[in-house]
Amino acid sequence: MKLFTSLFVVFFIALSSLFSRDAPGPIPGVIILQLDTKSSPQDLVSNSKSLPGQALELAYSRTLSAPNNIHLFSCDPELDLFEVIGRLTVLESVKAVQADYELSPRNTPDDPYFTDQWTLNRIGIAKAWDITTGGVTARGDTIVVAITDAGFNPRHGDILPNLWFNKGEIPDDGIDNDANGYIDDDRGWNFNLNNNVHPADNHGHRVAGIIGARGNNGFGTSGINWEVKMMLLTSTRISGLIEAYDYMIEQRRRYNESDGAEGAFVVATNLSLGLARTFCVDQPVWGSMYDRLGEVGILAGVAAANENFDVEEFGDMPPTCTSDYILAVTNTTRRDEKYEASAYGNTSVDLGAPGEGTVTIDLYDERSLFGGNSAAAPHVTGSIALLYSLPCEYLAEDALRQPAETALAIREALLNGVDPLNSLQDKTVTGGRLNLFQSLQLLSQGCSASIGDLDLITLYPNPTQGEVTIEMQTPDFETYELIVTNALGQVVYRENFSPLQLDPKRKSIKLTQLGAGMYVVSVSNGREISSKKLLVH
Secondary structure, three states: OHHHHHHHHHHHHHHHHHOOOOOOOOOOOEEEEEEOOOOOHHHHHHHHOOOOOOOOOOEEEEEEEOOOOEEEEEOOOOOOHHHHHHHHOOOOOEEEEEEOOEOEEOOOOOOOOOOOOHHHHHOOHHHHHOOOOOOEOOOOOEEEEEEEEOOOOOOOOOOHHHEOOOOOOOOOOOOOOOOOOOOOOEOEEEOOOOEOOOOOOHHHHHHHHHHHOOOOOOOOOOOOOOOOEEEEEEOOEHHHHHHHHHHHHHHHHHHHHHOOOOOOEEEEEEEOEEEEOOOHHHOHHHHHHHHHHHHHOOEEEEEOOOOOOEHHHHOEEOOOOOOOOEEEEEEEOOOOOEOOOOOEOOOOOOEEEEOOOEEEOOOOOOOEEEOOHHHHHHHHHHHHHHHHOOOOHHHHHHHHHOHHHHHHHHHHHHHHOOEEOHHHOOOOOOOEEOOHHHHHHHHHHOOOOOOOOOEEEEEEOOOEOOEEEEEEEOOOOOOEEEEEEOOOOOEEEEEEEOOOOOOOEEEEEEOOOOOOEEEEEEEEOOOOEEEEEEEEO
16 A cells, blocks of 8 residues: 555656646755654664665755654755655655755735835725734733745844844853754744844845834834734745744744743744645645644745646645645735736635735835735735734633634634625635735624523534534633534544634534534533534535
8 A cells, every 4th residue: 555655646746747847846855754753864764775776875964843753854966856755655654755945936026106005005904003003912922923034134124123032042152042952043043054144135024024014113114013023034945944834833832831931922924935836735744834833823824826827726835735724815906906927726825915016115225115925925914913912802812722723713804804806706715805904803893702501503514524613602611522423322523622712602623534424513511511413415
């Protein structure tokens, strides 16, 4: 079975290459591998020597994610990389393997005719700022957005006041004070050069300006958030991106587990880079990182490609990844139309956002013009951060108590708050363009923490083909048990959970392992139980 799988992978990759000739090629002699929990990089190097066929000499380069056992290896750059990948899949210790690529920026040339920040007005920012201007949650947690890009100017007058500094690190003392594997990472990290110095690059710098250029300071432009903290991470390769994701996951994990005493409250990450005309199935290690981000409470705003094609047919990374913690964005114009040179997909691209002609900061100046999906994505990422600053105690408490579920509630508010656009119908999941104020209103409506008798209000869709959402009322916010039984009364699914304090209280579960038939879904607190029937097709 393992051999069959490996042959299929080789065939699939070859077929993908045939239909994606315009996609950039992999970096020769570089391989990203995820190993099972029992194996080490040294085991992999040793086992690879016993593979049948031509001798394969692998060399361990570095670890990309220790918690997930993801590592970078090198081999002879003259070898056919996809053939090497196919051979490595035979090894039982290999969970996932892929090539490394240079990531492409998703911007277009500046348009000199736009001279104001029309994009912020289009998403309802003025009304949103009447409610919150960002920076902290209702319980005082400092909101952080992680930005992975080609470089920045951290000393810019609109960036420096909102720059994230690692409180666990003493600058320039040559010691890894917070024991996270990085020495002097007080200002983020450059994963290209393995140091804390970011190269001056206008692409990443302009992205940061959209998310969090300091507002109300009489200088330059304003970001969506006036006072958010931006964690700057430099990388232009997939391998470095995996390291960057692992870095921010660890910061948020520490924050969650220490109730804010350590780490950073990272709620969103932006990626205005990507790899066009390739599918998530071809990038399994990279693709697996988005669920891991979501598990600790981080949503990813990502840009679609700057070409007019259907990503469902031709592929695009990372939009084609199916993680619920991704918000994939396409570019809309001042006329509220999809920008012509912008990718789309009615399953993989979630919504549109203003991008073309965005006014933002420049490397060494107060303002410049920016465009493409590189500009559209940070409008969504910045909006994620602003929603977390809603003056709502229940939201702030949920964000630490149930980070993954709260992230999904934020995502739902953004998707349900869009303005419908004809040009996005059947080309995005929502058929609409970001409206931050409407999303803020939707989230505010749930900030009531209503309680009452235990009641499983509804299940939908019902009938279902495997995934179902449960909407309920609970008398408190303690731990409940969710149980699914079949027609014989046998328990086929069981999970403990704590409901969000935000309304409506929802819980989604996947029951794809169940056969067709009638089931009963129940919610219990040990004293009371509420049930409803569910039909699975």
